[in-house]
Each structure stands twice: as structure tokens, then as C-alpha cells.
Amino acid sequence: MRMGDAGDSRSLNQTDVSSSSYSSTIFTNYPLIASIVAFTIAQSTKFITFWYREKRWDLKLLIGSGGMPSSHSATVSTLAMAIGFQEGFGGSLFAAALILACIVMYDATGVRLQAGRQAEVLNQIVYELPAEHPLAESIPLRELLGHTPAQVVAGCLLGVVTAIIGHLITMTTSQS
Numbered sequence: 566m567r568m569g570d571a572g573d574s575r576s577l578n579q580t581d582v583s584s585s586s587y588s589s590t591i592f593t594n595y596p597l598i599a600s601i602v603a604f605t606i607a608q609s610t611k612f613i614t615f616w617y618r619e620k621r622w623d624l625k626l627l628i629g630s631g632g633m634p635s636s637h638s639a640t641v642s643t644l645a646m647a648i649g650f651q652e653g654f655g656g657s658l659f660a661a662a663l664i665l666a667c668i669v670m671y672d673a674t675g676v677r678l679q680a681g682r683q684a685e686v687l688n689q690i691v692y693e694l695p696a697e698h699p700l701a702e703s704i705p706l707r708e709l710l711g712h713t714p715a716q717v718v719a720g721c722l723l724g725v726v727t728a729i730i731g732h733l734i735t736m737t738t739s740q741s
Contacts, residue, residue: 602727641724644665647728650728666721
């Protein structure tokens with residue numbers, strides 16, 4: 566029997582294709598929406614916390630990296646959990662999302678954190694150069710690149726909680 570024959574269990578009829586294509590849109594994609602919400606909460610938290618401490622607004626904090634909590638960690642942990650809730654925790658899609666989340670969080674506390682610390686040292690060296698030195702007028706390097714382990718854990722917890730709340734909302738709205 567060839568693929569596509571009427572008896573083939575893998576063949577799709579027109580109603581299966583059209584219902585799956587149109588019932589799921591980007592606006593009902595729970596893992597995507599939950600991840601965007603987690604990112605927004607994490608970035609807004611940094612923005613509001615900075616305003617509370619410094620009594621001034623810094624719009625760069627809404628999209629910049631670094632700080633508490635880690636929005637990268639919140640985003641990828643929400644994505645992994647939401648995929649787990651939606652597709653099952655035993656599937657390959659969840660495994661891929663979990664590995665991606667681990668790599669992102671490891672990178673945030675490793676390479677990116679060390680690059681930020683190196684930028685601090687280099688900026689201090691340039692600051693101490695005599696005014697006539699060609700590098701004395703260099704634009705300072707960005708120092709807030711990575712995260713401390715506490716910032717990554719906080720972002721991860723924010724992500725897990727966001728995914729759980731999103732899952733509960735999804736379950737209650739689908740039962741209505």
C-alpha cells in the first residue's frame with residue numbers, strides 16, 4: 566500500500582489539515598505567548614526596580630541584557646515548561662526545549678558574565694589612560710552582559726511560575 570491510500574493511517578484528509586491549520590494561530594500559541602509574557606515581566610521588573618532605586622527612567626532596561634531577574638532564563642524556561650504541558654514531558658520537542666534552556670542559562674552565567682567582567686576591567690584601564698593616548702576617548706564597552714547564578718535562578722523560577730499560570734488559564738478557558 567502506498568502512502569496516501571485510503572487505508573494508510575498516516576494519510577490526512579482535507580478536514581484534518583484545514584482544522585489544524587486554522588484552529589491554531591500565533592495568537593493562540595500558548596508556549597509562545599507564555600514566553601513573551603515571562604520576558605515582559607522580567608524586563609519590566611528590571612525597569613521598575615531601577616526607577617525605584619535611582620528615581621529616574623532608563624528605557625534601555627526594557628530591552629537590554631543583564632540584571633535581576635534574567636529575562637533570557639525566564640523566556641527559555643517558560644518555553645520548555647509550556648511545551649512540556651502542551652506536548653508532554655516525554656516528547657522530543659520538550660527535550661529540545663529543555664536542552665536549549667540549559668544552554669542559554671549556562672551561557673548567561675558563564676561566557677556572558679565573564680565578558681561583562683572583562684569589559685569592566687578594560688573600561689577602567691581606558692579611564693586611567695592619559696588624555697593624549699589614542700584610546701582615551703574610546704566609547705566604553707557594555708558591562709552588563711551576563712547574569713549571576715542568583716539572577717538566572719530567579720529568571721528560571723519566574724519562567725516556571727509563568728508557564729504554570731498560563732497552563733492553568735489555558736485549561737480553564739478550554740473547559741468553558
